[in-house]
Amino acid sequence: MLTVDHLRKRLPDGKLLLRDINFSVGEGEFVAILGLSGTGKTILLRCINRLTTPDGGEIVLTDNGSSLNITESNAGEIREVRRRIGMIFQGFNLVKRRSVIENVLIGKLGRISVVRSLMRRFEDGDVEMAHRALSRVGILDLADRRAGTLSGGEQQRVAIARSIVQDPCLLLADEPVANLDPTTAEVVMNHLRSISVDNGISALAVLHQPELARKYATRVLGVRDGVIVYDGDARLSDDDFELIYGGNNA
Amino acid sequence: MLKNRYVVPVLFLLFFIWSIICTGFSIRDLIEGVPNLSNFLGCMFPPAWDAFVPLISPAIETIQMAFLGTVFAVALSVPVALLAANNITPSKHVKVFARSIIAFTRTVPDIVFALIFVSAVGLGPVPGILALAIHSVGMLGKLYAEAIEEVDPGPVEAVEAVGAGKLQAVYYAVLPQVTPSFVASTLYRFDINVRSSIVLGLVGAGGIGFELIMAMRLFRYHEMLTILIIIFIVVMLSEWASNSIRAHIIGEEVLK
Ligand SMILES: Nc1ncnc2c1ncn2[C@@H]1O[C@H](COP(=O)(O)OP(=O)(O)OP(=O)(O)O)[C@@H](O)[C@H]1O
Ligand SMILES: [Mg+2]
Secondary structure (H helix, E strand, C coil): CCEEEEEEEECCCCCCCEEEEEEEEECEEEEEEEECCCCCCCHHHHHHHCCCCEEEEEEEECCCCCCCEEECHHHHHHHHHHHHHEEECCCCCCCCCCHHHHHHHHHHHCCCCHHHHHHHCCCCHHHHHHHHHHHCCCCHHHHCEEHHHHCHHHHHHHHHHHHHHHHCCCCEECCCCCCCHHHHHHHHHHHHHHHHHHCCEEEEEEECCCHHHHCCCCEEEECCEEEEEECCCCCHHHHHHHHCCCCCCC | CCHHHHHHHHHHHHHHHHHHHHCCCCCCHHHHHHHHHHHHHHCCCCCHHHHHHHHHHHHHHHHHHHHHHHHHHHHHHHHHHHHHHHHHCCHHHHHHHHHHHHHHHHHHHHHHHHHHHHHCCCCCCCHHHHHHHHHHHHHHHHHHHHHCCCCCHHHHHHHHCCCHHHHHHHHHHHHHHHHHHHHHHHHHHHHHHHHHHHHHHCCCCHHHHHHHHHHHHHHHHHHHHHHHHHHHHHHHHHHHHHHHHHHHHHHHHCCC
């Protein structure tokens, strides 16, 4: 479970981008984040796995009864936090010159020693898990292809397989279907939804289509002007829509 | 405006004339030297073919010097480049230190390193190898660091986002991205090192260059010509080899 409390984040130019963000994500929830371009949705996700350092507030991740305070973690603790949080990037962020299976195994790097990983000595169980993850997203036949040669939809599924292998308790996804055609987008959203349900992983996904949020999310957060302006049902009314996206600033 | 236009050409001309006067460069000396030169070349003909076979082993030694010098240079340059690259360096002080190493090794000519090492460890190929290894860090470290700074940060973040450390991120996300450019720079440096190792032989650092200076001192002009022919073959062969490796690797890139 994730709790975000009074989160603040300034841009390098001093502008207060996230003013006061408060929300929580319960176990097994699939929460969609909606909001105008440039409101700081990506930065919000990056604060949660500490790719960015927040300027104030508190983020706490509770996993199996143990609580990790993300905002107060030192370097070693940040790595522990990141092990438990999977991240699906908008641009896939695969290592293009490596094979698909090697990209999937990257999900295990947080849990094996530096020496082992420099020798590329993964355990048999890890390799088997990577194969299972690939077959789960339907691209086992691509295991030995160079990642750079895959289509966008295939690359996004490799990124999902990487997160499955990582076995996190929370999955962050930043516009996971932004570059995909409508049919492929549905396929990818279905995979995300099913690993959330089957593996009991909470998910927090930035989306740009309210229809996808209605179809796949259990809850919606609307971000605007640095605060959460909507937190509730995934079926948005016209007023809710106006609140999040409307022309005249609330 | 009009004045500014003439400043550079006038300065150029003045410096040109000054240099000609100070260095005593004269066309007349050059013309008068031609008979000496042709006399000298005449002395070299024909090449001493019987010296050819015994010279093969120093020629191979020259290539081996260049090869080992380049290999050791790569081993030194990769860590230095990682510490010097803006996006990987652990701290600003480390970066400045690494960049100083690169600047220093590039500024000091390899022949100076060779002279120092010859007086330290004596005549032979070893000081030549050390000189090439250290001087090459100046170029390879710089080119490698530039390549590292140009990598796509996305995959590096993705590796760090699963809880992996910096070293793992470098190994899994940075090195794959820079391999083609590292290979190209290294082959280019190998070509340079083959030629440099001949020159280093002249100051006693082994190989075919050492044979050349010995032949010259002992006035064995026919043997000198044989050596020049061998040098020509060595340079052509090594460039052909590095070109085919390059073509092979680039071909592979295009295919995949
Ligand atoms: N490193 C940075 N330096 C300065 N400004 C930044 C930086 N990163 C992001 N920003 C600014 O912060 C704002 C929010 O960025 P962010 O990427 O979080 O938006 P977003 O809500 O994800 O938008 P989109 O829907 O277009 O992806 C933008 O105005 C962006 O220009
Ligand atoms: Mg974004």
